[in-house]
Amino acid sequence: MNKQFGYSRVSTSDQDWALQLAALKQAGVDEADVFKEKASGAKRDRHELRRVLDLLRDGDKLVVYRLDRLARSQLHLLEIVEEIEAKGARLISIHEHIDTSTATGKMLLSILGILAQFERDLLIERTRHGMKVAREQRGVRFGRPAKLNPAIIRQVALAHDDPEITVPEACRSLGLSKSTYYNALRESKINHVNAIAN
Structure with a gap:
């Protein structure tokens, strides 16, 4: 039998919760099937949302008062x-009059997909620009710091030349x-050859 679940999210105000609950009940959702989340929209780990999504089966409905109660961005909404x-269920948003099983709902989802891709592209563009500015103006280096510096290369060469020290002991110390x-040993040999050649 197909089920109808409700999901509501509140930040602080209980008044907002009462408004959402009333709208969900009016849409035919039983109060026992409403999952209430008390978290900010920015938090990604919302346990009640995860619970209700895990319960959804083919033919079920997830009803929300507004889309902004469900997701924090177009991209997040599209993922949800x-x-x-994918589960064969559908989403209904009361405030926006969206039902993903209708032609209009599907069209709105297509637009949402375009907006989410645009949001993704803007984020990538801003990130790249910020990294470029940080590199050029402040000399910031990105990526994992190099483990091989001249001091490490020297220490590895000394450890390697000492017959009393095994490779595992040198690595540990x-x-x-x-x-x-x-890699450091190879680098020390290259440096040694270059020093002899010059």
């Missing part, structure tokens, strides 16, 4: 709707993995 659709140890 795709999960609902220097805090290096074996691959980093051997």
Whole structure:
């Protein structure tokens, strides 16, 4: 039998909760099937939302008062709707008059998908620009810091030349993995050859 679930999210005001609950009940959702979340829209880990999404089956409905109660961005909303659709369920938003099983609802989802892609592209563009500015103006370096510096290379070379020290002991004492140890050893040999050549 198909079920109808409700989901509501409130930040602080109980008045907002009462408004959402009244709208969900009027839409035919039993109060026992309403999942109430008390969290900000920015928080990604919303346990009640996860619970209701996990319960959805083919033919079920998830009813929300407004789309902004369900997701914090177009991209997040699209991810949620795709999960609902993949289960054969549908989403109904009371305030926006959206039902994902109708032609209009599907059209709005297509527009939402375009907006989500636009939002994704803008985020990537802003991130790249910010990284470029940080690199050029403040000398910020991105990525994992290099483990191989001249001091480490020297220490590895000294440890390697000492017959009393094994590779595992050297790695432990220097805090290096074996691959980093051997990379440093190779680098020290290259430096040694270059020094002789010059």
